[in-house]
């Protein structure tokens with residue numbers, strides 16, 4: 001499963017997510033508290049929302065990611081920590097005893113739901129937990145994905161105790177199945193640059209189009225308010241590689 005081996009490295013590779021973070025922070029301020037993040041991971045966005053005074057529940061399927069989020073929670077100042085709750089769960093089917101003003105799925109995580117049943121199940125669960133004047137927001141990647149499985153080195157970051165980690169990716173898009181098989185590889189280097197350890201994480205992502213999502217949202221009685229192509233709120237155009245949906249319940 002995805003996000004097991006890589007959980008320990010996740011926060012080292014969150015550089016470049018500032019625009020996305022600012023986007024969710026601003027939306028949360030506009031829409032209001034409480035918020036629910038699906039696939040919350042290590043809580044990168046959730047912590048920022050909590051710092052802004054938003055109460056956030058984070059739902060996460062990977063035990064290892066949840067552990068990282070909870071470790072950070074233990075070290076957080078009490079006034080932030082009191083606004084955060086990280087719980088184990090599957091976004092394709094969840095039941096919480098609470099309603100939310102803002103439900104969001106950042107970082108393209110909706111595409112980890114690879115079957116129509118899972119996608120509709122997620123929307124059904126979201127609907128059941130969304131305040132009647134609330135917003136549901138998520139993004140999908142609609143750009144091309146490498147069909148060949150060739151390894152691409154993404155970046156190398158230094159480790160706090162010395163040495164470094166290099167993150168590489170291999171994607172194999174299978175158009176006929178509507179799936180992208182993705183492998184992330186993390187090579188740990190010592191101070192001399194020698195690789196001392198390697199970790200792999202496998203996952204499958206759904207290939208989705210804007211039309212697919214519109215159809216799913218309509219089927220579950222969500223109204224699409226806006227589609228952006230970037231986290232700076234540029235309007236969506238057919239050339240865009242990302243689509244960010246802001247929707248509300250009908």
Ligand SMILES: C[S@@+](CC[C@H](N)C(=O)[O-])C[C@H]1O[C@@H](n2cnc3c(N)ncnc32)[C@H](O)[C@@H]1O
Pocket residue numbers: 002003037038039040041042043044045059060061062065089090091092106107109112113
């Ligand atoms: C790309 S990470 C995003 C983490 C965090 N939201 C962020 O933006 O930094 C995707 C996360 O979604 C989680 N995930 C994948 N499928 C899930 C599911 N069905 N239910 C809950 N979480 C899931 C993964 O374990 C992983 O932590």
